[in-house]
Structures are given as structure tokens and as C-alpha cells.
Amino acid sequence: xxxxxxxxxxxxxxxxxxxxxxxxxxxxxxxxxxxxxxxxxxxxxxxxxxxxxxxxxxxxxxxxxxxxxxxxxxxxxxxxxxxxxxxxxxxxxxxxxxxxxxxxxxxxxxxxxxxxxxxxxxxxxxxxxxxxxxxxxxxxxxxxxxxxxxxxxxxxxxxxxxxxxxxxxxxxxxxxxxxxxxxxxxxxxxxxxxxxxxxxxxxxxxxxxxxxxxxxxxxxxxxxxxxxxxxxxxxxxxxxxxxxxxxxxxxxxxxxxxxxxxxxxxxxxxxxxxxxxxxxxxxxxxxxxxxxxxxxxxxxxxxxxxxxxxxxxxxxxxxxxxxxxxxxxxxxxxxxxxxxxx
Amino acid sequence: xxxxxxxxxxxxxxxxxxxxxxxxxxxxxxxxxxxxxxxxxxxxxxxxxxxxxxxxxxxxxxxxxxxxxxxxxxxxxxxxxxxxxxxxxxxxxxxxxxxxxxxxxxxxxxxxxxxxxxxxxxxxxxxxxxxxxxxxxxxxxxxxxxxxxxxxxxxxxxxxxxxxxxxxxxxxxxxxxxxxxxxxxxxxxxxxxxxxxxxxxxxxxxxxxxxxxxxxxxxxxxxxxxxxxxxxxxxxxxxxxxxxxxxxxxxxxxxxxxxxxxxxxxxxxxxxxxxxxxxxxxxxxxxxxxxxxxxxxxxxxxxxxxxxxxxxxxxxxxxxxxxxxxxxxxxxxxx
Numbered sequence: 214x215x216x217x218x219x220x221x222x223x224x225x226x227x228x229x230x231x232x233x234x235x236x237x238x239x240x241x242x243x244x245x246x247x248x249x250x251x252x253x254x255x256x257x258x259x260x261x262x263x264x265x266x267x268x269x270x271x272x273x274x275x276x277x278x279x280x281x282x283x284x285x286x287x288x289x290x291x292x293x294x295x296x297x298x299x300x301x302x303x304x305x306x307x308x309x310x311x312x313x314x315x316x317x318x319x320x321x322x323x324x325x326x327x328x329x330x331x332x333x334x335x336x337x338x339x340x341x342x343x344x345x346x347x348x349x350x351x352x353x354x355x356x357x358x359x360x361x362x363x364x365x366x367x368x369x370x371x372x373x374x375x376x377x378x379x380x381x382x383x384x385x386x387x388x389x390x391x392x393x394x395x396x397x398x399x400x401x402x403x404x405x406x407x408x409x410x411x412x413x414x415x416x417x418x419x420x421x422x423x424x425x426x427x428x429x430x431x432x433x434x435x436x437x438x439x440x441x442x443x444x445x446x447x448x449x450x451x452x453x454x455x456x457x458x459x460x461x462x463x464x465x466x467x468x469x470x471x472x473x474x475x476x477x478x479x480x481x482x483x484x485x486x487x488x489x490x491x492x493x494x495x496x497x498x499x500x501x502x503x504x505x506x507x508x509x510x511x512x513x514x515x516x517x518x519x520x521x522x523x524x525x526x527x528x529x530x531x532x533x534x535x536x537x538x539x540x541x542x543x544x545x546x547x548x549x550x551x552x553x554x555x
Numbered sequence: 556x557x558x559x560x561x562x563x564x565x566x567x568x569x570x571x572x573x574x575x576x577x578x579x580x581x582x583x584x585x586x587x588x589x590x591x592x593x594x595x596x597x598x599x600x601x602x603x604x605x606x607x608x609x610x611x612x613x614x615x616x617x618x619x620x621x622x623x624x625x626x627x628x629x630x631x632x633x634x635x636x637x638x639x640x641x642x643x644x645x646x647x648x649x650x651x652x653x654x655x656x657x658x659x660x661x662x663x664x665x666x667x668x669x670x671x672x673x674x675x676x677x678x679x680x681x682x683x684x685x686x687x688x689x690x691x692x693x694x695x696x697x698x699x700x701x702x703x704x705x706x707x708x709x710x711x712x713x714x715x716x717x718x719x720x721x722x723x724x725x726x727x728x729x730x731x732x733x734x735x736x737x738x739x740x741x742x743x744x745x746x747x748x749x750x751x752x753x754x755x756x757x758x759x760x761x762x763x764x765x766x767x768x769x770x771x772x773x774x775x776x777x778x779x780x781x782x783x784x785x786x787x788x789x790x791x792x793x794x795x796x797x798x799x800x801x802x803x804x805x806x807x808x809x810x811x812x813x814x815x816x817x818x819x820x821x822x823x824x825x826x827x828x829x830x831x832x833x834x835x836x837x838x839x840x841x842x843x844x845x846x847x848x849x850x851x852x853x854x855x856x857x858x859x860x861x862x863x864x865x866x867x868x869x870x871x872x873x874x875x876x877x878x879x880x881x882x883x884x885x886x887x888x889x890x
Contacts, residue, residue, distance in 0.1 A: 425852075427803060
């Protein structure tokens with residue numbers, strides 16, 4: 214009995230370890246050039262996960278801002294899987310390094326809140342970008358687009374293709390992702406008021422697994438033979454739903470839209486299995502994030518309209534919810550997809 | 556249960572102590588799958604149509620295929636928790652080759668299989684000759700493989716993968732006479748492994764090692780070579796399965812590929828009735844286990860139930876399967 218028990222314990226332990234994610238860290242820093250005399254401010258950004266084009270594009274924008282500002286050292290490190298615990302470790306390490314500003318795109322806003330408090334207690338300016346942690350002590354949230362803008366953009370693009378009516382389903386990713394869920398809430402409400410003849414028949418969660426998202430989209434089409442629309446709510450399910458439609462030979466019968474990065478959506482936009490990808494200029498989001506971190510680190514206040522760069526000449530700031538807004542959502546179609554290199 | 560001697564004297568002297576061709580666990584699984592398919596056929600509009608069953612079989616294939624190797628490994632008393640990382644390495648190498656040099660289907664499969672075999676060899680050598688338990692070694696290599704995979708990815712996804720591997724995909728290119736190629740290949744390989752494990756001396760040696768490695772050694776089994784072979788077989792199958800994974804995904808490969816697949820594969824093996832303690836098991840059961848898990852996942856979606864319910868059901872299956880195995884083991888000891 215004993216060795217069996219030991220083996221069972223070992224298996225369980227491994228399973229637990231594998232579940233919590235085996236993370237390797239991969240430092241990626243871009244120090245700014247000359248900071249002679251002046252203080253250089255360390256602005257650290259912790260994405261949900263690194264290595265995906267979305268956050269790498271943000272990193273590129275952050276580096277660009279650091280180079281333009283001159284007195285900012287941009288630090289960028291995230292977990293290799295979208296895992297809250299692994300992300301927390303990286304945040305803790307930045308707290309220990311006493312960076313000047315710490316900006317996080319939290320995987321789990323609730324568990325991130327106490328860590329942000331800890332950072333604040335250590336004298337670090339804290340902020341969120343891409344995904345908010347609303348109940349935390351963050352000083353600003355750098356918002357890519359309002360939930361309203363994204364939810365309505367997705368719904369309008371899809372329902373224009375669907376002819377303003379019909380049944381559609383959503384393939385989402387993480388079940389606790391704050392931004393995804395807030396967009397879905399808008400999609401539900403907006404569909405009900407603007408398109409009374411349309412209906413969301415199901416919302417499923419595929420994690421970050423492309424093959425699973427594709428299979429779930431296939432299952433949804435089988436479950437609802439009269440389905441005419443699918444939404445891929447994140448960058449792994451957006452190409453996934455399009456691939457499912459293509460595989461099922463239903464291009465032109467089932468329409469898809471999604472939150473996809475331009476280069477990953479290009480083949481699907483070209484063969485019309487995807488109508489549009491709703492996104493924003495991710496590099497500019499990274500730029501704005503780094504700029505906001507630098508402002509916080511230097512103790513400079515935000516104004517109602519901020520001149521950040523030539524591309525971002527009037528970034529709105531709202532005091533009530535302490536939010537910087539990048540701008541309206543962007544519809545990427547086969548017409549403009551080649552303008553984006555990520 | 557599997558090593559029960561036939562009560563009647565065997566007619567040929569060659570066949571002694573062969574387990575029954577199908578185990579009780581497998582019969583139960585077939586029954587459960589039949590009931591589930593029937594229930595889903597009644598309660599959903601299109602479960603039992605080609606448009607639903609074909610993708611389901613395609614989705615089952617990679618887990619079942621890696622499960623064949625995992626079953627052999629677990630029969631020897633080992634385990635391989637590095638298959639998720641190995642899938643990542645094989646698929647990123649293959650995807651990058653497809654994008655970079657536009658190789659044909661055969662070359663792509665070959666590259667993936669060679670990559671998988673090398674990774675399997677690393678595991679096999681460390682476990683067979685390093686005399687450290689497989690779970691420790693493969694847990695270490697799992698992290699090494701993931702590191703390697705991420706390095707090959709660089710800091711981006713692999714975009715614009717051509718449709719070369721569509722032969723194994725979900726689309727019309729992936730079928731002949733309605734049968735998905737990925738599933739057909741998996742069935743053929745499972746059948747070959749079933750025959751090998753049951754009817755050849757070499758195959759029986761895996762069971763002997765898992766039952767008692769020392770006794771097997773004394774009986775003349777080359778334990779280290781056999782153990783090494785088990786991990787290399789797993790690596791080769793990981794290589795082929797990675798081609799299936801690319802084919803089932805999109806034209807973009809991201810770094811989440813392979814993530815968590817080791818648990819999905821071990822779940823299929825355990826649900827299939829293979830004893831996690833080694834010495835007993837069946838590749839047929841593993842295939843049925845993988846099919847059951849995918850049936851539950853697709854069924855939950857097609858019924859419109861909450862996605863997380865499929866995790867609950869798979870968890871229950873694992874616990875029931877392991878519990879049944881422990882009860883059988885107890886019954887054998889008390890006999």
C-alpha cells in the first residue's frame with residue numbers, strides 16, 4: 214500500500230505543479246539612451262503573458278516612448294502563461310527592485326489588488342493598463358478603448374454582416390478576465406436594444422487554447438444549425454472561430470468577428486471567414502502606458518486632454534474613474550490589415 | 556485482472572497467461588460512450604451527424620495518439636509529464652519550417668517525428684540509465700522543453716502557416732470517404748500497439764518491468780533498453796501528434812500550444828483503465844478514454860451547458876477510474 218500511496222501523492226503534486234504553471238522568466242529590458250545628470254525613472258510593465266504578439270507590440274510601443282522621453286528606463290516582463298500566480302511573482306520582484314512606476318495588466322484583478330497595495334506601501338506608483346483592477350489602489354488605468362466602444366464595435370461589425378438579425382454565439386477565453394467579461398456585458402445589452410431580431414444563444418470559454426476554441430466553435434455550429442454568427446472574444450479564439458467556419462465550409466453562411474491581432478487574422482480576413490477584427494493601435498497603447506508611468510513617477514498630474522506624442526495628441530483623462538483613454542476602437546478588415554506589422 | 560490465467564489448459568503452448576483481449580474497463584467505457592452518444596443524439600440537433608462526429612474524432616486524435624506512448628510508459632511503472640512541452644517544441648519547429656521553407660507534408664511530418672524522437676531519447680536515457688524516477692526527470696525536461704520551445708518561438712507567434720498539414724485537419728482535405736485521416740492514423744497505430752503489447756515477447760516485457768523490474772531483470776529482460784524504448788516511442792508519437800495539433804489549430808501558432816496536454820493525456824490513460832502503478836494497462840482503453848473526454852467536452856458545448864462542467868465530469872471519471880483500479884488491486888491482493 215505504501216509505495217502506491219507515495220506514487221499517488223507524487224502524481225497529485227506534479228499535477229498541482231503543472232496546473233500552477235511552470236514559468237520561466239525572460240527579461241526584456243530596453244534602457245533609454247542618455248540620462249546624464251537627470252534621474253532615470255524605472256517604469257515596469259507586467260503583461261498578462263509575454264511572447265504573444267499583442268503584448269510584444271505593447272512592449273515595442275513602450276520602448277519607443279522610453280527612447281523619446283529620454284529619462285525613462287522601460288522594464289517589461291510577464292509570465293509565459295496567462296497565470297495569476299506566476300504574474301504575482303513577477304510583480305513582487307519588481308516591488309523588491311523598487312521601480313518608480315509599476316504598471317500591470319492583471320490576469321486576475323482581485324488577487325492583484327493586495328499586491329498593488331503592497332507596491333504603493335513601498336513607495337511605488339501603481340497603475341493598470343489593458344485590463345483594470347477596479348477595486349485596487351491603482352492611480353490610473355490606461356484604457357485601450359471603452360468596453361462600450363469594443364462591445365458595440367464587435368456587435369455592429371457582426372450584425373452588419375449577418376443582416377441585422379439572427380442567432381450568434383461567443384467563444385470567450387478566460388472566465389475571470391475582467392475586460393473580456395465587461396465587453397460581453399456590453400454585447401448582450403447592446404444586441405438586445407439595437408438589434409431586437411438578433412440573439413446571443415451561448416457563451417463558451419476555451420481558455421487560451423486555439424484548437425479548443427476551434428472545436429468549441431464547431432460544436433456551437435452543430436448545436437445551433439441556424440447559427441449565423443460567431444464572436445472570438447480574444448486573440449486566440451478570434452482566428453479559432455474563423456478557422457472553424459472555414460473547416461465546416463460555411464464561409465458566407467456563418468459570419469465571424471473577433472478581437473484578433475492583424476497578422477494572425479489576415480488569412481481569414483482575406484478568405485472572408487472573418488468579417489472584421491476589432492482592435493486598437495496596440496503599439497500606441499504601449500507608448501501611452503510608458504508615458505503614463507513616467508508621468509506618475511515624476512509626480513506630474515494628468516490633464517483632461519494630454520498631448521503625448523504626434524500620434525496621440527489629445528488623450529482624454531477622466532478624473533472620476535482615473536482613466537486615460539487611447540481612443541475609439543479600430544475595425545481591421547481585409548482593406549487595412551496590411552498597415553499593421555504585428 | 557489482466558494477468559489472470561486461463562482456467563482451461565491452452566491448446567498452443569505459445570499462448571500462456573495472455574490477458575483477455577478486452578478488459579472490463581474497456582467494456583464499461585464502450586457502454587458509457589454508446590449511452591452518451593445516444594443521449595446526445597436525442598437531446599441535441601446535430602450531435603450524431605458527420606459534421607459533428609468528424610471534428611470530434613479529429614480532436615480526439617492527438618490526445619489518444621500520445622496516450623498510446625504514455626500507456627506504454629505507465630505500464631513500465633514510469634510516467635512522462637513532459638509531453639506538453641515536447642508538443643510545443645515539435646509544433647513550433649514544424650510550423651516554422653512550414654512557413655520558412657514550404658516543405659511538403661511528408662517532410663513536415665518527418666521533421667516533427669525526428670524532433671519528438673530526440674526529445675523522447677533524452678527522457679529515455681536519463682530515466683533508463685540515470686536511475687532517477689521518471690516523474691522527477693520528466694518534470695525537469697518538461698521545463699527544459701518549454702524553455703526550448705519559447706526560445707524557438709522568439710517573442711512572437713508563428714503566422715501564416717500554410718495549409719500543408721490540412722491532410723490531418725478538420726476541413727474537407729482531412730478526410731477520405733468521410734473518415735478523418737488523423738483519427739484513422741491513430742486507430743491504426745493503436746491497433747498495432749495493442750497487438751505488439753499483447754502478442755510479442757518484447758511487448759510483454761513492458762508489463763513485466765512494471766510488475767517487478769528486478770524480477771524482470773532476473774528473468775532476462777533488458778530492462779534499460781525496454782524503458783528507453785518506451786520513452787522514444789512516446790516521443791515519436793508526440794512528433795506525429797504535433798502535426799495533428801498544428802492542423803487543428805489556426806494559421807497562427809501561439810506559445811500556449813501543448814500547454815496542459817500532459818494532464819489531458821494522463822487523464823485519458825487513467826480513465827482507460829491503465830494502472831498508474833504500472834504493470835497493467837491497455838492502449839485500447841486509452842483511446843476510449845480520450846474519446847470519452849472529448850465526447851464530454853463537445854457534449855457540454857452542444858447541450859449549451861456551462862463550459863466548466865466538462866472539467867467536473869472528467870474529474871469524476873478520473874476518480875472513478877482510479878478508485879476502480881485500486882479496488883481491483885485490493886481484490887487481487889486478498890485473493
